[in-house]
Amino acid sequence: MSADAEMNSSPPAESDSQVMGKDGMAALVEVLLRRGFTVVGPTVRDGAIVLAELRSADELPYGWGVELDAGRYRLRERADGAAFANAAGPQSWKPFLHPPRVREWSADRLKGELVLTTDHTAPPRYAFLGVRPCDLRAIAIQDRVMTGGVYRDPVYEGRRSGALLIVVECTEPGATCFCVSMGTGPASGPGYDLVMTEVADEDGHRFWVRSGSGEGAEILAELPARPADPETREVARAGVTAAADRMGRTMPEADLRELMAGTLDAPRWDDVAGRCLTCGNCTMVCPTCFCTTSEDVTDLTGDHAERWRVWDSCFDLDFSHLHGGPVRASSRSRYRQWMTHKLGTWYDQFGSSGCVGCGRCIVWCPVGIDITEEAAALHDWTRSGPSASNEAAP
Ligand code: SF4
Ligand code: SF4
Numbered sequence: 001m002s003a004d005a006e007m008n009s010s011p012p013a014e015s016d017s018q019v020m021g022k023d024g025m026a027a028l029v030e031v032l033l034r035r036g037f038t039v040v041g042p043t044v045r046d047g048a049i050v051l052a053e054l055r056s057a058d059e060l061p062y063g064w065g066v067e068l069d070a071g072r073y074r075l076r077e078r079a080d081g082a083a084f085a086n087a088a089g090p091q092s093w094k095p096f097l098h099p100p101r102v103r104e105w106s107a108d109r110l111k112g113e114l115v116l117t118t119d120h121t122a123p124p125r126y127a128f129l130g131v132r133p134c135d136l137r138a139i140a141i142q143d144r145v146m147t148g149g150v151y152r153d154p155v156y157e158g159r160r161s162g163a164l165l166i167v168v169e170c171t172e173p174g175a176t177c178f179c180v181s182m183g184t185g186p187a188s189g190p191g192y193d194l195v196m197t198e199v200a201d202e203d204g205h206r207f208w209v210r211s212g213s214g215e216g217a218e219i220l221a222e223l224p225a226r227p228a229d230p231e232t233r234e235v236a237r238a239g240v241t242a243a244a245d246r247m248g249r250t251m252p253e254a255d256l257r258e259l260m261a262g263t264l265d266a267p268r269w270d271d272v273a274g275r276c277l278t279c280g281n282c283t284m285v286c287p288t289c290f291c292t293t294s295e296d297v298t299d300l301t302g303d304h305a306e307r308w309r310v311w312d313s314c315f316d317l318d319f320s321h322l323h324g325g326p327v328r329a330s331s332r333s334r335y336r337q338w339m340t341h342k343l344g345t346w347y348d349q350f351g352s353s354g355c356v357g358c359g360r361c362i363v364w365c366p367v368g369i370d371i372t373e374e375a376a377a378l379h380d381w382t383r384s385g386p387s388a389s390n391e392a393a394p
Contacts, residue, residue: 016210016211016217016220017208017209017210017227017228017233018208018209018210018220018223018225018226018227018228019206019207019208019209019225019226019227019228019229019232020206020207020209020223020224020225020226021204021205021206021207021224022057022062022205023224024207024209024223024224024225025057025060025083025207026056026057026058027222027223027224028057028129028166028219028223029041029054029055029056029057029129030056031219031222031223032127032129032164032219033055035219036125037124037125037126037127037164038053038124038125038126038127039053039054039055039126039127039129040052040053040054040093040096040126040127040128040129041054041059041060041128041129041130042060042061042083042084042086042089042129042130043059043060043061044061044064044075047075048073048075048089048090049061049064049066049075049086049089050089050090050091051089051091051092051093051096051130054129060083060084060130061083061086062081062082062083063077063078063079063080063081063082063083064076064077064078064086065077065078065082065085065086065172066086066087066089066174067174067175068087068174068175068176068177068248068359068363069175069176069363069368070176070362070363070365070368070369070370071362071363071364071365071366071367071368072363072368073090073363073364080200080201080205081200081205082171082172082198082200082205083130083198084130084168084171084198085171085172085198085200086172086174087132087170087172087173087174087176087177087359088132088134088135088174088177088358088359088360090285090360090363090364091285092135092138092285092286092287092358092360093128093131093135093138093139093287094138094142094286094287094288094289096126096128096159097139097142097146097156097159097160097163098142098146098153098155098156098290099155100310100311101308101309101310101311102155102308102309102310103119103306103307103308103309104118104294104307104308104309105117105118105119105306105307106304106305106306106307107304107305107306108303108304109302109303109304110303122158123155123158123159123162124159125162125163125164126159126162126163126164127163127164127166128163128164128165128166129166130166130168131165131166131167131168131192132167132168132170132185132358133167133169133170133179133184133185133186133187133188133189134170134177134179134182134184134185134287134356134357134358135287135356135358136165136167136184136188136189136191136192137184137185137189137356138184138287138288138356138358139160139165139191139287140189140191141288141350141352141354141356142156142287142288142290143160144350144351144352145288145290145350146160146290147160148350155309164193164194164215164216164219165191165192165193165194166192166193166194166195166196166216167188167192167194167195167196168195168196168197168198169185169186169187169188169195169196169197169236169240170185170186170240170243171186171197171198171239171240171242171243172243173186173243173244173246173247173248174248174359174363175248175249176248176249176359176360176362176363176370177247177248177249177357177358177359178247178248178249178250178251178357178359178372179247179356179357179358180244180247180250180357181247181249181250181251181253181357182251182353182355182356182357184356184357185244185357186240186243186244186247187240187244190212191212192212192213192216193211193212193213193215193216193219194209194210194211194212194216194219194220195209195210195211195212196208196209196210197236197237197239197240198236198239199232199235199236199239201235203231203232203235206232208228208232208233208236209223209225209228248359249359249362249370249372250372251357251372251375251376252372252375252376252379254375254379256343256344256353256375257343257344257345257347257348259343259344259375259378259379259382260339260340260343260344260345260378261340261344262382263378263381263382264336264340266378266381267381268374268377268378268381269332269335269336270332271377272332272335272369272374273330273331273332273335275367275369276315276331276334276335276367276369277366277367278315278316278317278331278334278335279315279366280313280315280316281361281364281365281366282315282338282360282361282364282365282369282371283311283313283314283315283338284311284313284364285360285361285363285364286342286358286360286361287356287358287360288342288354288355288356289313289354291311291312291313291314291319292309292310292311292312293309293310293312293318293319294307294308294309294310295307295308295310296308314328314334314337314338314341315331315334315335315338317329319334320334320337339371339374339375341354342354342355342371343355343371343375355371
């Protein structure tokens with residue numbers, strides 16, 4: 001569903017509530033391919049569940065789950081054969097909507113004339129299969145960032161406007177997930193074309209499917225499905241409720257925007273700076289981080305030049321380079337910038353949190369820095385009397 005359509009979306013009617021088996025999932029991928037979509041979904045590759053182009057539903061990670069912890073990611077087999085009982089993997093949908101590298105233009109000097117070329121290749125029409133509710137919210141946040149202001153990003157808009165979003169609600173949270181405390185899951189919010197909840201129990205492997213858009217309803221009508229029975233609906237809802245109760249982590253119950261604004265001088269920033277490698281992994285895996293920089297390259301002849309837009313990270317020393325050097329030279333200032341933007345100043349800039357609680361930054365941090373633990377430490381500091389313990393340098 002496009003960002004504009006999402007504004008007008010309403011919950012699906014219960015009559016548009018179907019149940020299908022694994023044959024329905026196979027048919028779904030076939031229908032999407034027949035309709036011309038590039039289908040992207042989870043699949044097992046290189047020891048992880050990654051997002052990649054799918055040619056058939058057989059490539060889904062049936063029977064695979066994951067074990068997550070700070071700085072740790074492991075695949076594990078599942079006896080129930082579920083395809084979506086695994087928490088967020090190393091990628092979000094960001095690389096497909098906001099690519100890591102985009103050539104903005106190239107220039108050639110031909111017989112003394114400068115010829116500029118821009119790439120107008122039409123983007124693929126994506127169908128994202130298996131969007132987690134936290135990532136659905138992250139896409140909505142990126143919609144606001146990339147297309148919600150005066151200047152709309154044409155690359156993002158071109159890819160996003162035709163994208164079909166098929167959400168699968170979470171029934172198996174990871175130990176690093178905290179979507180409940182960010183209000184983004186494990187049940188889906190609005191904005192999807194189709195939403196499903198997977199059930200794999202003694203009564204069979206099935207998916208409870210509802211549509212959230214006209215196109216979603218059309219696709220659902222083409223699938224081998226039957227009206228949802230009350231038992232399947234009940235088991236599916238119970239699975240999502242149980243997932244909420246098993247959430248691995250939680251943010252402190254505090255106004256995070258106020259917490260960030262009131263702890264800028266907390267000694268905890270020195271503590272985390274002593275552990276942070278400023279590698280930028282957390283920004284690369286984060287589904288909402290959006291910063292880019294420009295790179296200009298030439299060939300050896302000097303007659304051909306290109307400008308590329310590439311992802312950037314606020315952990316990079318050059319990120320804040322102004323005249324005379326970087327504004328944020330210390331790792332303390334760079335970590336603080338990242339976290340206070342995510343949880344605090346994002347509200348001022350875009351009207352929401354910049355964090356959806358997916359936990360990727362915790363899993364893929366090489367030293368296991370945990371944003372929930374850092375927020376809790378700052379919260380504790382405010383409650384235990386900051387003036388008594390604050391020895392931090394400004
Ligand atoms: S918090 Fe972790 S992932 Fe992020 S820059 Fe520091 S070391 Fe890297
Ligand atoms: S800050 Fe971490 S938990 Fe929050 S959205 Fe980004 S990667 Fe996910």
